[in-house]
Amino acid sequence: MSTPRLHVLCIGHADSPQFARRCALLRQAGIQVTELTGHERPVTPGAACLTPRGLPLGRFWRLLTLSRMVDFFSLLRRAKPDLVLAQYAQGLWSWLAPLAGRPMAVCAMGGDVLLDEQGAPSAPERRATQGLLRQAGLVLCSSAHLAESVRALRPAGQVLPFPWGPDETVFHPGDKLQARRELSLPPEAWVVFSPRAMQPLYRVVEIVEAFALACADRPQARLLLGTFRADADYLSLVHKRCAEPDLVQRVIFLPPQDAQGMARCYHAADVCVSFPNSDGLPQSFFEASACGSPMLLSDLPNYNQSIRHEEHALLAAPGTQALACALRRAQADPALCRQLTQNAQLLLEERGSSALAQQLGELLARCAASPPPGRLRALPQLFHVLAALALGRPIAARSGQPTRPLCLPARPGSTHNTGP
Secondary structure (H helix, E strand, C coil), rough: CCCCCCCCEECCCCCCCCHHHHHHHHHHHEEEEEEEECCCCCCCCEEEECCCECCCCCCCHHHHHHHHHHHHHHHHHHCCCCEEEEECCCCCCCCHHHHHCCCCCEEEEEHHHHHCCCCCCCCHHHHHHHHHHHCCCCEEECCHHHHHHHHHCCCCCCEEEEECCCCCCCCCCCCCCHHHHHHHCCCCCEEECCCCCCCCHHHHHHHHHHHHHCCCCCCCCCCEECCCCCCCEEEHHHHHHCCCCHHHHHHEEEECCCHHHHHHHHHHEEEEEECCCCCCCCHHHHHHHHHHCCCEEEEHHCCCCCCCCCCCCECCCHCCCHHHHHHHHHHHCCCHHHHHHHHHHHHHHHCCCHHHHHHHHHHHHHHHHCCCCCCCCHHHHHHHHHHHHHHHHHHCCCCCCCCCCCCCCCCCCCCCCCCC
């Protein structure tokens, strides 16, 4: 008899490229994947999808959320996954995972763990995140620095840095001129690409200001700005700065890109810029490196264990002037940029898909065989979630939450293909 495939319930965000990448690796490892995200259909080809649905209670969003929480546990009882993998350590469904009575693993991101640097979580939200990490049998982190931050929370399970890599079928060297034609860019332009989310954390205004300073005498220079997960007020602020005469024709606001679109932008760029206040280990660095584009990054201590200044990337100190100087250096020294890319690509060797998929499958199989968190021990977690709900924080959207008719019959089967 053949051994049944490991069945993993993946909790995450459907619009996250990291979520799609990780689920694809799970499928590559031969794991049965069920997704719990915010979309109507699964992100991963061949995966199933669960949808916590609430009662149609209109503007009473807290009661609607409570009814969705009840449905969440009902769905998990039917699906019976071998393991719950929370791909973010914040969010309603991740916080509720310790109460599911199943073995549990977590992928910790910078925004999850660096609580004093990113965002402003309430006390109950902070405790819910800490409770999740402390009760997981396995926590995977994108860098050693994040792993140290998780260990400081005294988790009971194993904490490991895991070298998430880009999808080599999408992110690989490409034709620069072809990419520029597809993006309607001048072939002779010097192109800068900002691939991170359009949010204050990533200091896009400073990137715009530094570009204006560094490229004042280069009218053919272009700056590509991603608008993924755009904060509306911040996007308006960036638009206002870019409406000035020195930038209006040279800054291009891109719609949110899929993986192929991101690769096209990396191919077109002469340099990519990521300038956050705080970060873990950016996947954009590895995507850009795989595509042959050098990276200019914030000089953050989190990076120093993996990415070294003038060896793998240019690291710029805080401030517009320092970033502008780094951009001028990238313009003036294309040989250095080529060397940075070559060295960065060496870091990708340990991140190949085949090795990663096998390693990930083995780690999750061992975690699935470990005892699940005890439900009684996890009860404080429910208290923290309810406290966050009572404070009025939108841990679940106040509008647009999936509902179902009050008379809807029980749904057959353990999984279905309607998104949350």
